[in-house]
Amino acid sequence: MTAAVAAVGRSGARQLSVLGGLARFVVRAVRAAARLTRAGRWVMLRVLINQIRFTALQAIGLVAFLAAILAFLVISQSIRQLGRFGAVNNLGTIMVVAVIRELGPLLTALIVVSRSGTAIAAEMATNRVMGEVTALEAMGIDPYIYLVLPRMLGAIVSVATLMVVFDAVALTSGFVAAATNGMGFQRYASIVLHTLSAKDVWLTLAKGVFFGAAVALFCSYHGLAVKAGPTEIPQAVTRGVVATIVAIFVMSALFVAIAT
C-alpha cells in the first residue's frame, strides 16, 4: 500500500517538475523577445516566415481537405437525422458548436502537431545533440531568441490562420452537403449565420493563440531537454507530441468551461 502511494507521489512530483520546468521555459521565451537586436529582428523574421510557410502554407491543402470531409459528413448525417424529427433548424447549432467551435480547432491543432510539432521537437533535439545550442550560448546568443521565439510566433500565427481556413472550408462544404440533401443556400446561410456569433470568432482566434503556443512550447521544451545523445531524439519527439495533445484537449475543456 505504502509503495503504491509512494509511486503515485513520485509520478505526481515528476509531472509537477515538468510543469515547473515548462513554466520557466515559457517565461524565458517571452523575456527573450525583449533582448532582440535590430539585425536579430530581421533574422528572426526570416526564420518566422520560414516557419509559417512550413506550418501554415504547406498544411493548407490537408486542413482544407479534412475540413471539407468532416463538415460534409456531419451536415449530411445531421440533415437526415434532424429531418426525421423536424428539427433541421438545429443544423446551425451543430455546424457552429460542433464543427466550428470544437472540432475545427482540435483537428487543426492535431494536424499542426503531427506535421510541425514533430519537426520542431526533432530539430531542437538535433540542435542540442549536435552541440549547436552550446555554440549559440558560447557566442553570447540566447538560444530562446534564435530557436524558440520564432517557432512560437510562427506556430501561433499558423494555427490561428489554419483555423480560419478550416472554418471557411467547413462552412462551404456544409453548404454543399446541405444542397445535396435538398436545402437551398438561403436557408442554410440563414440557419448557420443565426447561430454564428462574434464570440465564435474570438474563441477561434484565442484557441489559435493558445494551441499554437502549446505546439511550439511543448515540442521545443522536450526537444531541448535531450541530454544523452541521438538515440534520445525519437523519445523526445514522442514526449513532445503526447504532451501537446494532452495540453490541447485540456485547454479545449477549459475553453468550454470558461466560454459557457
Next chain:
Amino acid sequence: MTDLRGSRFLSASAPEVPGAPPLAYRDVDLLGRPERPDRRFSLTVEPEAVVAAIGDERSGIEALGQLALGLRAPTAGSVTVYGLPIAELPYYDLLVFRRRVGYLPAGDGLLQNLSLKDNVALPVRFATDHRLREVESRVSQLIEDFRLRAAAATRPAQASEEDRRRAAAARAVALNPGLVVLELPFDGLTSRVAAELLDRVSRRDDGGRRAILLTSHDLTLSVRNLVTRTVRVVDGAALEETK
C-alpha cells in the same frame, strides 16, 4: 570596417578588473578527481600571448575551452576571464560577457541549417545593436579576410573541412574579441592553412594582437613558430612549459 566596440550589447555586462590577465586558471580540477589535489591545473594567458595547451585525450585539455567560456563551472579552483570568475556570473550577464571571448569549439560548432556566411554573421546579428547594413559590411569583411567567398553560400555539410574551420574561426573573431579560445582548431588541416588561420585569428582589427589559448594534441612546426608559450598537460596538470 564596422567598429563593434561601442555596441551596448557588448558593453552592458559586468566590467572587467583593470590589469587582470585575459584568462587565468588557478588550481583547477580538469578531470573531476577531488581525491587528487596534487593534479591541479594552473595557467595564465597574458594579453597578446598565444598559449598552446597540448595533451592527449586523457589529459583534460577538452575541458579548458568550456571552463574559459563559463559553459562549465570548475569543481575545484577558479577560472577568471579579465579578472572575473566567469562561471559565477548570472546567466544573462554571462551571455553578454561571453561576447568578449571568441570561441572555436572542437569540431567547429557550426549551425548545420545555415550557410557558412550566415554562421559567420550570427554573432554580429544577434549580439550587437548595429544596423543591418553595418552588420553586412562587417560580415563581408570577415568573409574576405578568411578567404570564404567561394564557399560562403554552402552549408557546413557541403563544405570542405578547411572551409568549415575558416568559417568557425571567422565567427570566433566576428565581435573583435580580445581573447580567443580555440579547441583542437587544426585537426585535419595542413600546416600551411593552420598557420595562416592562427595568424589571422591572432590579429585584432586595430592592428594589435589578441590573447589566444589553443588546445591541441600536437602542433606542427609552422604553428609552433607562431605560439608564444607551450604548456604540456598530463593527467590534469600542466607538467612542463617551454618558451
